[in-house]
Amino acid sequence: MQTSPGVRRPIHGCRSESVGVVRSHGAYRLIAVRQIAAGDPLFRIEGEQTQSPSRYSVQIGENLHIDLTGHHSNEEILDRYYWRFMNHSCEPNTHIRGQEVIASHDIKPWADITFNYNTTEFDIAEPFDCHCGCPGCIGTIRGFKYLTADECERLLPLLPPHLSRLLNPCAQTQP
């Protein structure tokens, strides 16, 4: 088992070679365990497809979400469903295409793996206050539905089709 520098916390290995999970202040966080280049796929979000969002689910299409249903052991979640420990950031280092998590820019080892929940979720089941500390932090995270036109515009390069087509109604006729 590796330990992260400085904090010396044990890192739980995951099935992905790119990431691991650390526990701090009672919460798990997903971190990079190697240098990752912009555009690299990190891992695939595994789980069951569902039409009902939950606190942990990730939206991958219109009325389509990936979630964990049923019982999974802690070890199984750390090994296989570690995507649950990706935190939100208003200036994230990944984005999601389908079920693939892609590096948005170069990521250094030990950096938290984050994505902007407003770039996947249309209407977040349990809104929360963001404390990411980024200059562009928008505060309460409620989902894409609640963003201003300017906020949508800024997120455009990160948006998956199920959200980007809402900004461009002409694209709705495309598959």
Ligand SMILES: [Zn+2]
């Ligand atoms: Zn924020």
